[in-house]
Amino acid sequence: MSAVTTAPFPVRRAPVRAVGPRVVRNPWWVRVIFMTIALSFVGFFLLLPLVAVFVEALRKGFGAYFHAFADPDARSAIRLTLTAAAIAVPANLVFGIAASWCIAKFNFAGKSILTTLIDLPFAVSPVISGLIYVLVFGAQGWLGPYLGAGDHPWLGEWINQHDITIIFAVPGIVLATIFVTFPFVARELIPLMQTQGNDEEYAALTLGANGWQTFWHVTLPNIKWGLFYGVILCNARAMGEFGAVSVVSGHIRGETNTMPLHIEILYNEYNFVAAFAISSLLAMLGIVTLILKSFIEWRHMQAKTS
Amino acid sequence: MASPFRQRSVLPGFGLSLGFTLAYLGLIVLIPLSAAFLKIAGMSWHDFVAAVASPRVVASYRLSFGVALLAALVNAFFGFIVAWVLVRYSFPGRRIVDALVDLPFALPTAVAGIALSAIYAKNGWVGQWLDPLWARGVGKLATVVPWIDWKDWLGGTLAFDRPGIFIALTFIGLPFVVRTLQPVLAELEPELEEAAATLGANRWQTMTRVILPELFPALITGFALAFARAIGEYGSVVFIAGNQPAHSEITPLIIITKLEQYDYRGATAVAVVMLVASFLLLLAINLLQKWSRRFSAV
Numbered sequence: 001m002s003a004v005t006t007a008p009f010p011v012r013r014a015p016v017r018a019v020g021p022r023v024v025r026n027p028w029w030v031r032v033i034f035m036t037i038a039l040s041f042v043g044f045f046l047l048l049p050l051v052a053v054f055v056e057a058l059r060k061g062f063g064a065y066f067h068a069f070a071d072p073d074a075r076s077a078i079r080l081t082l083t084a085a086a087i088a089v090p091a092n093l094v095f096g097i098a099a100s101w102c103i104a105k106f107n108f109a110g111k112s113i114l115t116t117l118i119d120l121p122f123a124v125s126p127v128i129s130g131l132i133y134v135l136v137f138g139a140q141g142w143l144g145p146y147l148g149a150g151d152h153p154w155l156g157e158w159i160n161q162h163d164i165t166i167i168f169a170v171p172g173i174v175l176a177t178i179f180v181t182f183p184f185v186a187r188e189l190i191p192l193m194q195t196q197g198n199d200e201e202y203a204a205l206t207l208g209a210n211g212w213q214t215f216w217h218v219t220l221p222n223i224k225w226g227l228f229y230g231v232i233l234c235n236a237r238a239m240g241e242f243g244a245v246s247v248v249s250g251h252i253r254g255e256t257n258t259m260p261l262h263i264e265i266l267y268n269e270y271n272f273v274a275a276f277a278i279s280s281l282l283a284m285l286g287i288v289t290l291i292l293k294s295f296i297e298w299r300h301m302q303a304k305t306s
Numbered sequence: 307m308a309s310p311f312r313q314r315s316v317l318p319g320f321g322l323s324l325g326f327t328l329a330y331l332g333l334i335v336l337i338p339l340s341a342a343f344l345k346i347a348g349m350s351w352h353d354f355v356a357a358v359a360s361p362r363v364v365a366s367y368r369l370s371f372g373v374a375l376l377a378a379l380v381n382a383f384f385g386f387i388v389a390w391v392l393v394r395y396s397f398p399g400r401r402i403v404d405a406l407v408d409l410p411f412a413l414p415t416a417v418a419g420i421a422l423s424a425i426y427a428k429n430g431w432v433g434q435w436l437d438p439l440w441a442r443g444v445g446k447l448a449t450v451v452p453w454i455d456w457k458d459w460l461g462g463t464l465a466f467d468r469p470g471i472f473i474a475l476t477f478i479g480l481p482f483v484v485r486t487l488q489p490v491l492a493e494l495e496p497e498l499e500e501a502a503a504t505l506g507a508n509r510w511q512t513m514t515r516v517i518l519p520e521l522f523p524a525l526i527t528g529f530a531l532a533f534a535r536a537i538g539e540y541g542s543v544v545f546i547a548g549n550q551p552a553h554s555e556i557t558p559l560i561i562i563t564k565l566e567q568y569d570y571r572g573a574t575a576v577a578v579v580m581l582v583a584s585f586l587l588l589l590a591i592n593l594l595q596k597w598s599r600r601f602s603a604v
Contacts, residue, residue: 038391047422102323108312125538131340211318240414242541286412
């Protein structure tokens with residue numbers, strides 16, 4: 001299966017080779033041209049936007065910058081983003097471990113179809129990811145009529161007495177976040193566990209360990225870096241998701257706005273300093289993600305060469 | 307628990323892990339996705355066509371697919387050069403550039419959107435130089451080739467018009483090309499190029515006849531991945547596109563607009579068209595990867 005939104009965990013990446021022997025080297029002027037093109041492209045399209053976030057955020061000084069975080073709506077947006085990620089990431093982590101255990105450790109019919117289906121959310125536009133939850137849980141949707149307080153004799157008493165709102169409320173935001181980050185952990189773990197094989201688990205079982213002991217003491221230590229890699233990418237996407245969350249949120253200030261949605265509101269109100277100040281938090285999260293990611297890749301390379 | 311459906315294994319936990327995986331997959335992904343298809347099953351053919359083929363919607367398909375294609379092509383070209391420089395050359399700061407390539411995965415799309423529009427707007431860092439140039443170029447084209455409405459095609463300004471969509475989609479797509487090419491490029495054996503050199507090929511011939519054919523499957527895959535992502539992209543584009551109806555309005559925005567008018571069926575119909583397009587693309591990408599793996603196995 002393909003990498004539809006993430007770079008793969010570097011199980012498959014070979015070490016980068018330095019400049020080769022003389023005959024396979026490009027002439028110096030070709031190297032200068034290639035370097036100039038590559039670096040200016042990366043500079044204009046990647047580095048400049050990142051720098052711009054911080055410069056725009058500090059345009060009116062540190063006072064205005066920190067003032068943006070004093071706004072109660074901003075704080076509630078930050079809290080909601082953290083909440084959504086705190087539910088979505090562990091949920092997809094447990095799923096990723098279960099999925100990779102059955103796919104990588106066993107042979108069964110329909111395995112490749114299952115692997116393809118797990119990647120499906122990456123092929124779906126974020127807007128559509130939100131829309132499908134509106135179709136299921138919205139007022140006009142499948143379950144809509146049963147979610148409000150009412151008299152449905154075959155539903156539990158608790159459900160009949162409570163108004164359960166999913167769309168335009170926090171549960172919808174959490175569900176949409178789970179959907180868009182669904183494959184992240186599984187797709188890092190499956191190839192990793194497949195290359196590791198089952199031999200160590202067999203040895204543990206032979207020595208008398210039970211299933212959980214084998215998992216905790218043998219499998220988990222082997223996959224921990226791949227797992228961490230999947231989790232940080234999953235987390236970055238969970239905190240930054242915009243399209244899907246925008247459809248299900250309802251944009252109620254102070255209640256159902258996540259950080260990216262709050263940025264949109266501030267930006268549309270021409271409150272640029274505050275918009276970029278909140279953005280700078282997410283940009284810092286992005287930078288930390290990139291640093292951790294490079295660190296794990298570097299560690300992996302070290303382990304491979306030693 | 308031996309069955310014809312799976313091979314026997316001494317490892318425990320198959321039933322539990324598969325059961326959980328299928329239940330979670332069904333609840334989170336498959337049932338909600340099928341809701342979209344069931345919703346349009348209740349529509350008459352006439353209503354469906356009216357929703358997905360109205361002039362404004364068709365204009366959005368043309369824009370979304372056209373600009374995504376253009377951005378993926380540009381990414382294929384520049385992504386190749388970036389991957390080449392990262393794999394073949396050693397220079398100070400290479401690790402930082404390598405890490406930076408993943409920025410579009412790590413930076414939230416809304417943040418990317420407002421940052422790009424700040425840079426490429428008329429008073430932005432790049433926009434203050436490039437925007438007048440763009441406007442003058444489009445104006446000149448209009449005087450030389452007056453029978454085409456260049457301003458409508460190319461947009462009068464960089465940000466908040468069609469070029470902005472292109473800028474955002476290029477930003478989003480770059481890592482797909484670079485990350486697909488990098489491992490293939492790193493595994494390319496220098497012996498191959500040495501052999502070409504000893505047989506009398508110059509660097510240009512080696513590049514076009516030896517290296518590029520080897521990289522071609524990976525390049526196409528990276529291009530297709532960037533294209534697939536760009537079609538569905540929403541967050542970064544809405545901030546920089548200007549969103550003028552039937553001019554710089556992308557298809558995901560059409561879905562949002564219809565939802566805001568409580569036209570759930572219309573929104574779902576357009577969504578299903580996009581879903582089918584991206585599933586077909588996903589299928590094509592899978593076949594491409596099988597094909598490229600066959601090549602690399604040789």
